[in-house]
Amino acid sequence: MTRPSILWFRQDLRLTDHPALTAAIAEGAVVPVYILDDQAPGDWSIGGAQRWWLHHSLTALDGSLRKRGSRLVLRRGPAAAELEKIMIETGTRHVLATRCYEPWWKRIDAALSARADLVLHDGNYLAPPSAITNMSGERYRVFTPWYRRLLERMPPALPLPAPDRIAGPEQWPASERLATWRLTPTGPDWASGFGAWLPGEKGAFRALRDWLPAAGEYKTDRDFPARPATSRLSPHLHFGEISPRTLWHALGDRDDPGAEAFRSEIGWREHGLNLVDQMPDYGERNGRAPFDRFPWRTGAAADRDFRAWCRGRTGYPVVDAGMRELWSTGWMHNRVRMITASFLVKHLLIDWRRGERWFWDTLLDADFGSNAMNWQYVAGTGVDAPVFSRIMSPLLQCEKFAMGDYVRAFVPELSRLGDSEIAAMHGGGTGIGGYPAPLVGHQEARSRALAAWESLRA
Structure with missing residues (x-):
């Protein structure tokens, strides 16, 4: 037999499309490999x-491979070094992979290209x-x-079928044993x-x-968290299961309108990739330099408020429902992600990077670009952002998008309250049945945020 090809799986844990x-199979024997590299991403290790998702997705992928006469080889450590070991063990330098655009993957690819036929x-x-x-060849x-x-450029090429x-x-x-990685x-x-x-390719197609x-109601219903309008495909997309x-x-x-809105959301996800491909440090650096001087709150009081936000104990029902849903x-529903993020940044004046890191650790679909x-x-x-002075009102959001049932589902302390009572508690509650009073009043928070914004502009 000719020397095999190494197929290096990363965020493409599927066989369809x-x-x-497809290219590796056309060349002959294939060695499918997944490497858990916690070193290269640095602070962005998953x-x-x-x-948890990765454990189950790799299990599903290995099962699909075995049905086709193959298997998944697992390694843990620096990806380039582990691939070199596998190249020696298999007698091949030929490695195929799906291109990734996160900065750590780009660094690994550059280093590996000098040692392998990548x-x-x-x-x-x-x-x-x-x-x-x-038209001038410049990026957007x-x-x-x-x-x-x-x-x-749309529609894209038709998807490739899964191999038999x-x-x-x-x-x-x-190969290492997945259980020894203790991912769950x-x-x-x-x-x-x-x-x-249901992680895995089968779960993605079922979703x-x-x-x-x-899909027809997606545009009108997707902002209502109590309605089953969103696709919940985001974790499957992130792990490349579809x-x-x-x-x-x-x-x-x-x-x-529903189909067009969904296509636009797929585009929005890819726009995040477009930004980090141009600005690899976008996950840590303000896109607008003047915000490097913004007076974010720090110290013990800010830390206390941040912990309350993480635990869903802010005293704002919609914010707390979202944070508890996440945990x-x-x-978390997309509309609520915006509300909880806005609350942390503008009501609590806490640096967006702290919230970003919390989402990175707790979201199943945490994607570097998005x-x-x-x-x-x-x-x-x-x-590409609205001005800071646009401050979301949790009360208005709760009323406009009928969030009473959503709040009752995740904040049991308020399960006996009606919609109007729940809405009124946003910035005006006093604590009820073990539920906390608001960390800060809405008008007070708004005034504080606008003052911080004006100080930046002075």
Whole structure:
């Protein structure tokens, strides 16, 4: 037999629509590999919630590979070093992978290219970010013109089918046991509420199937957290269990408002990638330099308020419902993500990067580009963000998007209150049944935030 190809899985844990896999199979025997590298990402090593998902997604991927006569080789350590070991064990220097754009993956790819025959395929996005440029060949940093340009390239190519069989090497390299990585929690099992999720490619297609009948109402209902309008596909997309072009083609030729809104959200996710590809430190650096001088609150009082925000104990029912949903399920409704983020940054005047890090550790779908972009958008610090002085009112958000049932589902202390009573507690509560009084009044918080904004502009 000819020497095998190493297929290096990263954030592409699927077999359907996998260009690198298709190319590897065409060349002969394939050694599928996943490496858990906690060193290269540095502070951006995946958080606890994502480790739970990864465990189950790798289990599902290995099962799919075994049905096709293959298996998944697991290694833990610096990715480039582990791949070099596997190259020696298999007698090949040929490595195929799906291109990633996070800064640590780009550094690894550059280093590995000097030691291996590394072939990168695009497959996790609708288009390579560098391909979307204006007429002068310059990259976009603002979503609307960027998305218009992307649409000119749509629809994307049809998804590739999953293979029926994958030939293996004559001799398999050693593999670690997934259980020894201890990715799932024990004592206490804080992931007990994650049971509604089904990680893996099968779970991704099931989620798509279940959501498609509701696609027509997506535009009108997606901002109402008590309505089952969102697709809940974001963790599957992040781990690459389903491709964006699979989702695009699943909508077919539909041009109704729901389908168009969903396509735009896929585009918004990719715009985050576009930004971090141009600005690798966007997860840590303000997109607008004047905010480097912003008077964020620090010290013991700010730390106390931050802990209350994390625990869902701010005294603002919608904020607390969102933070408790996040902790118990690993996910939060998108409208509520904006409200909770705005509350931390503008009501509590706490640096957006602290919230970004909390989301990174607790969200199942924590994506480097999307997380950085969305936090900077809400904070007003981003290159494509509204001005800081736009301050969301949790009370108005609760009323406008009928959040009473949502609050009652996640804040049991308020389960007997009516919608109007819950709405009135946003900034005006006094503490009830063990539920805390507001950390700060809404008008007081608004005035404090605007004063901080004016000091920056002075």
